[in-house]
Amino acid sequence: MPELALLGGTPVRTKPFPAWPIWDEKDVEAITRALKNGKWGIAPPEQSEVARFEKEYAAYHGAKHGICVHSGTTAIRIALQALGAGYGDEIIAPAYTFIGTVTPIIDVGAVPVFVDIDPRTYTIDPAAVEAAITPRTVGIVPVHFGGCPCDMDALLAIAKKHNLWIMEDAAQAWGAQWNGTGVGHIGAAGIFSFQSSKNVNAGEGGIVLTDDDDLSELIRSFSNCGRSSQGVWYGHYRIAGNYRMSQILAALLSVQFSRYPEQHRRRESNARYLARKLAEIPGFTVLERKPPVTAHAQHLFIWRYDRDAFGGLSRAKFIEAMHKEGIPISPGYSIPLYKQPVFLEKSFDPKHAAQRVDFGSIQCAATEKACAEEALWLTQPILLGETSDMDDIVAAALKVRDNAHLLLER
Ligand SMILES: Cc1ncc(COP(=O)(O)O)c(C=O)c1O
Numbered sequence: 001m002p003e004l005a006l007l008g009g010t011p012v013r014t015k016p017f018p019a020w021p022i023w024d025e026k027d028v029e030a031i032t033r034a035l036k037n038g039k040w041g042i043a044p045p046e047q048s049e050v051a052r053f054e055k056e057y058a059a060y061h062g063a064k065h066g067i068c069v070h071s072g073t074t075a076i077r078i079a080l081q082a083l084g085a086g087y088g089d090e091i092i093a094p095a096y097t098f099i100g101t102v103t104p105i106i107d108v109g110a111v112p113v114f115v116d117i118d119p120r121t122y123t124i125d126p127a128a129v130e131a132a133i134t135p136r137t138v139g140i141v142p143v144h145f146g147g148c149p150c151d152m153d154a155l156l157a158i159a160k161k162h163n164l165w166i167m168e169d170a171a172q173a174w175g176a177q178w179n180g181t182g183v184g185h186i187g188a189a190g191i192f193s194f195q196s197s198k199n200v201n202a203g204e205g206g207i208v209l210t211d212d213d214d215l216s217e218l219i220r221s222f223s224n225c226g227r228s229s230q231g232v233w234y235g236h237y238r239i240a241g242n243y244r245m246s247q248i249l250a251a252l253l254s255v256q257f258s259r260y261p262e263q264h265r266r267r268e269s270n271a272r273y274l275a276r277k278l279a280e281i282p283g284f285t286v287l288e289r290k291p292p293v294t295a296h297a298q299h300l301f302i303w304r305y306d307r308d309a310f311g312g313l314s315r316a317k318f319i320e321a322m323h324k325e326g327i328p329i330s331p332g333y334s335i336p337l338y339k340q341p342v343f344l345e346k347s348f349d350p351k352h353a354a355q356r357v358d359f360g361s362i363q364c365a366a367t368e369k370a371c372a373e374e375a376l377w378l379t380q381p382i383l384l385g386e387t388s389d390m391d392d393i394v395a396a397a398l399k400v401r402d403n404a405h406l407l408l409e410r
Contacts, residue, residue, distance in 0.1 A: 004403045005324035012396040013326035017389060020381035021201050022263075027255045034251035041246060049250035054207065057192075057257065060175065061182030063209040065216035068245035069223050072171040072193025075206035076141070077104035078222035078243060079167050079189045082215055085110045088353040089138040093169075094124040095336045095367040097143040100193075101169045102337060105141070111354045113137070114338045116364035120288040122146065122302060122375070125366070126154035133158075139165040144173035144183050146377075147199070147297025148289065152178045152186045159187070167191070172299035174200045175264055179292045184209040189219065194253055199267070199299055199380050200260055202253040205245055267298035267383040274301060274383075274390045281397060283309025301378040302332070304370075313404040315373050321407060325396035332370070332377040338362040 003009025034040070034049050045051050050068050058066035069075050085091060087109040093102055095114040105112040115128035124142045140159060142150040150168075159166050166187025170176065174192055176183045184190030189212070194205035208219050221227055226240035275286040285304040289296055305315050315331060322329050341347065343359040382389070400407075 001402060002399060004321055004399065004406065005326075006321045007403075007406060011324060011326045012399060013392045015326070017328065017382045018384040020384075021196065021256075022259065022384075023256075026258075027252055030251040030255045031248055034248045037247070039247055041244070043247050049247040049254065050245050053250045053254050053257070056254070057207055058209055060257075061184050061209055063182065063185035064211040064213070065209065065219075067208045067216065067219045067223055068250060069206045069208070069243040070245065071100075071204055072169075072191055072195060072206040073100040073104060074223075074241075074243045075191035075193070075208045076101065076167070076169060077107055078219055078240075079191055079208050079210075080104055080108045080110070080139075081222045081240075082218035083139060083165050083167060083188060085138055088136065090134060090136040091139050091141055092124075092129050092132050092137060093141040094143050094145070095338055095362070095364040096122060096333060096370055097145060097169070097337060098171070099337060099340065099342075100171065101141060101143055106348055106352065106354055109353060110138070111136075111357060114336075114359075114362055114364065116366050117145070117370070118151075119304070119366040119369070121148060121151075121290065122287055122366075122370060123148055123150040124155070126151050126158060128364075129155065130158050130162075133162050133164070137162065137164060139167060140187075141167050141169050142187075143169040143171070144176055144297070146287070146300035146302050147173045147176055148287065149173065149176050149178040149183050149293050149296070151290065151292075152183075153292065156186070171206075172198070173297045174198075174260065175295055176297040177293070177295035180294050185211050188212060189215060194256075197379065199263065199297060200253070200257050202249050202256055205249055205253060263384060264295075264297070267380060268296065270383045270385065270387070270390050271296070271298045271301050273387060274393060275303075277390065277394045278303055278397070281394075281401065283307075283401065284397070298383055299380050300332075301380075301383060303376050304374045305376050307373065310401055311404045311408055313400075313407055315376070317407050318400055318404075319376070321400040321403075322396055325399060327393050327396045328378075328382070330377045330379070332375045334371050336362075336364060336367045336371055338364075 005011035054066035089110040168190030171193035189210040226236040226238040
């Protein structure tokens with residue numbers, strides 16, 4: 001039996017996985033074009049890289065409007081503002097997500113209501129959503145986590161029944177589809193992130209999509225100092241920041257996005273292959289992809305680890321052994337969002353409505369388990385490799401499993 005690299009043996013792999021970001025002369029040309037154009041900020045529509053990208057990105061998802069901003073977090077903030085979320089409103093969000101999903105809820109004065117995920121998909125559990133609804137609930141922020149669309153049929157039915165809006169956090173889900181419809185405008189609005197780890201990356205950036213003309217106008221206004229498309233330049237109609245995207249960033253984004261369809265196909269194909277292989281290993285459960293998920297963005301490839309099938313080997317030790325074999329897996333989030341210091345210590349305005357929540361008493365079983373012992377993540381650049389790279393991941397996992405007893409004795 002080959003010796004574990006952790007115990008001094010030869011690693012399964014020493015070759016690095018694909019590097020990220022990917023760029024070439026086309027990116028340089030696009031940035032140079034925007035630079036030479038001399039319109040780095042606001043530009044007339046016919047010269048605007050931002051306007052061009054907004055149209056292209058919205059069309060790719062089948063949405064009517066796209067509004068580019070600085071970041072995904074900002075996109076959520078202005079979408080919530082445009083939807084009218086404000087002081088004391090309750091907004092339901094999953095406990096297993098990046099903090100950027102929830103910070104804007106606090107920022108607009110509303111109260112985040114954390115609910116659990118479905119352990120089979122790690123997306124928000126519709127039954128938990130319905131159970132959390134109170135007379136103060138105004139909306140739901142489902143997260144298409146890792147690029148996997150949430151159960152939008154169930155969520156839309158709940159939203160309709162209780163008269164709530166849905167604002168999709170699709171920060172990790174470019175081009176993902178539920179029943180053939182692009183995410184991000186299945187609810188009232190949705191957002192995407194272009195931060196550097198993301199599958200569509202310009203260092204930073206975000207966009208809001210919506211099919212609603214009035215909402216689009218409001219979102220644009222909240223991104224642009226409270227201006228109105230009908231008003232004069234120095235006419236301001238609401239308190240709002242300047243969250244506009246620069247033309248140089250949009251130029252880079254356009255070239256990055258032009259590579260997306262091909263990269264998406266490759267990630268999908270490698271993810272399906274890897275899922276089939278890992279599913280054959282007892283103790284591993286790859287997250288489910290329900291049939292209505294007609295496209296998965298594969299930002300993260302996630303599977304669940306059962307230490308009992310590995311002779312009691314802890315997830316931390318399994319990960320350490322995999323790293324030594326040359327496989328950069330991660331445990332992902334180690335803390336449920338409601339246990340982050342900012343919530344436990346309520347480090348926000350003492351008069352904020354969310355001060356009434358006892359975050360320390362929240363218990364979301366599937367989230368706790370994912371954080372403490374179960375989740376294993378691979379990040380998206382790994383899925384841009386060859387089939388043989390996927391085989392290395394499987395070979396390393398089998399090697400660690402077969403030698404697990406040696407690690408237990410240490
Ligand atoms: C699920 C989720 N929501 C929101 C965000 C916030 O996006 P950004 O980092 O662009 O502000 C991220 C990004 O990391 C995310 O993964």
